[in-house]
Amino acid sequence: MITMTLDQCVHCGLCLSSCPTYQQTGVEMESPRGRLVLLELWTKDSEPHDAVEAQWLDDCLDCRACEAVCPAHVPTGHLVEEWRGHQAGSTPSLRLMRLLTFFLGSSKGLAWFQRFARWSQHPLGRFLVRRWLTWWPDSPARLQRGLPAHINRRLSRHRIASDPPQSHTAFLFVGCVMDTVYADTNQHTADLLRMAGFRVTVDPRQRCCGALHWHNGQPAQAQTWAQENIEAFEASGASVIVVNAAGCLSTLREYPELLRGTPWEARARHFSAAVRDALEVLSDEPLPHLSEQPTPVTIHDACHHVHAQGIFKESRILLQRAGYRIQEMANSTRCCGSAGIYNLTHPEMSQALLRDKIEGIPHGVDIISAANPGCLLHIQQGLVTQGKHVLAEHPIDLVWRAYRTAGYLPSMTTKEGGTARG
Ligand code: SF4
Ligand code: SF4
Incomplete structure (x- = not known):
């Protein structure tokens, strides 16, 4: 009820x-x-x-x-x-949602998801996806156009480089889509946190935040993962949980509600109080001001940032400190139509909202910043489909690139670290 x-x-x-x-x-x-x-x-x-x-x-x-x-x-x-x-499961879109929660909910499912995404970026994969889209232009395969040019190996499985725990330790929550498709953004978040003086831990025991399961009739599964995430955080000795995906941030902060009435409720409150967005953490730190970057940037505010958490000024503060000139777009806070898997289940409405979003990008701006993997994927595929020479990038990647170019991040990145579509 x-x-x-x-x-x-x-x-x-x-x-x-x-x-x-x-x-x-x-x-x-x-x-x-x-x-x-x-x-x-x-x-x-x-x-x-x-x-x-x-x-x-x-x-x-x-x-x-x-x-x-x-x-x-x-x-x-x-x-x-x-x-x-x-x-859950009573309409076609809810049935698709259930299938995806099964797929994205396991480590093996995520590994296959990443293999498929990487394969689709190879010449043969690109060719086959292009052919497929000529037969069925609105199929979910269109999202392939939104993938980063280079998909790195998962930080949580292959590139773990946790620092020894200390009081000023950040527990980096890597997420599922972030870890599989935007692994470099996770690496860049860790690099910037270290630059700001944090120790960073990437615990491989952490699980998906549970949002899709919680909201699609499988709260027991979401509760199990919430408990595992709470245990991983408590064992880490970290003082803060840092998240770089707006959707995960919202869910992690709602764990007390998810675990209400269970013996875990008090621990969930403690956990939730420690959750902070990477933009919040880094904009509070005295990172050096850089000289102006040549490229102006506009900002799309993810719904689960601006409406659910009141996060708005943080990306602006951080990008400006890294030297970016911001040109605000029309309706930056309006949903882009991605909304989890809404872009797959409601293509018509989703594409209408995406068209409005892209129309709002100011003339002469060729980067749109978005701090949520679903928004990035959705907006980028719309830009490619419309033939626009604009890139959708996570603000963390933009900030990381500016500090790296300015020489502040010389030895902190892994050999494999790179810029999405850069
Ligand atoms: S703003 Fe909308 S939901 Fe809120 S009280 Fe008014 S009509 Fe109801
Ligand atoms: S789509 Fe409309 S009703 Fe639904 S959450 Fe957004 S503003 Fe509210």
């Missing part, structure tokens, strides 16, 4: 102009206010859901933009997530 009361909503409509699905369709039931009405009906009604009503709910991006502006603090995104948990 939905655990929070729905009658908190006063129907003021202030959330409507923030909701991307309402803005695209103009349909009340595709708005936060409409979805709350549907959820209320669902909690009262013992009859099965109407398929159209279920679709209106399932179209929610869980971007939390409505939560950030709601004067009554109604957690609409959370409530829809909770509904999804109860509906």
Whole structure:
């Protein structure tokens, strides 16, 4: 059952102009206010859901933009997530979600995922994907266009270089998609943390944050991984858990909710209090100011940063300190349409939001920064598909490159470290 009361909503409509699905369709039931009405009906009604009503709910991006502006603090995104948990497997998109959680949820599945991604970057792989896309342009294979040019080996499995534990130790949370597709960004995060004076530990026992499982009807699996992550952190002696993916950050901070009422709740609170985003940590450190970089940058603010965590200024502070000139884009805080695997399950809405996002990039800017793997992959594939000469890059990679060029990171990177698409 939905655990929070729905009658908190006063129907003021202030959330409507923030909701991307309402803005695209103009349909009340595709708005936060409409979805709350549907959820209320669902909690009262013992009859099965109407398929159209279920679709209106399932179209929610869980971007939390409505939560950030709601004067009554109604957690609409959370409530829809909770509904999804109860509906797991009941619609085609939710069935696909379940398949992916199975695939991404194991170390072997991740290894195969990475092998496939690396293979798709080879000439034969590229050729076959291109042919495939001529037959089926909207297939999930289009995401291959968004992959970094070079996919490095997983930091958590092959390139672990933990420093001896000390009080100022950062536990680097490497994630699953970050570890498989953006392993260099994890390496760069470790390099910058060391430059800022931290010891860094990369514990191979850490697991996926559990977000996909938690919100798709498998909370027991998510709880098991949360417990393993808590144990790994406690054993590390670290004082802070550093995360560079907005989605994982949000989930790790919600562990007390995931483990509420279990013997782990107090430990989850301690864990959650130690979780910080890499942008938060590094923007608080007195890193040197660099002279101006030749390339201007625009910023896409990931939903789970700006709406769920209030993280907005940190990427700007850090990029400016590294010498980047920022040219703000239109609607930087609006969802790009990636939203976990929404871009696979809802291609039409997702592509419409992506088109708006790309249109908002200022003229003359050829880098868009995004601090979430899903956003990076989604935006980059859109840019390639539209033939735009713009790169989507993680702010950590941009900052790392600036300090490395300026000579601040001479011997801290591994031999394999490199810049995504650089
Ligand atoms: S969810 Fe919040 S902002 Fe939206 S109508 Fe209800 S009270 Fe108003
Ligand atoms: S979470 Fe996003 S898509 Fe869902 S109702 Fe709120 S604003 Fe709309």
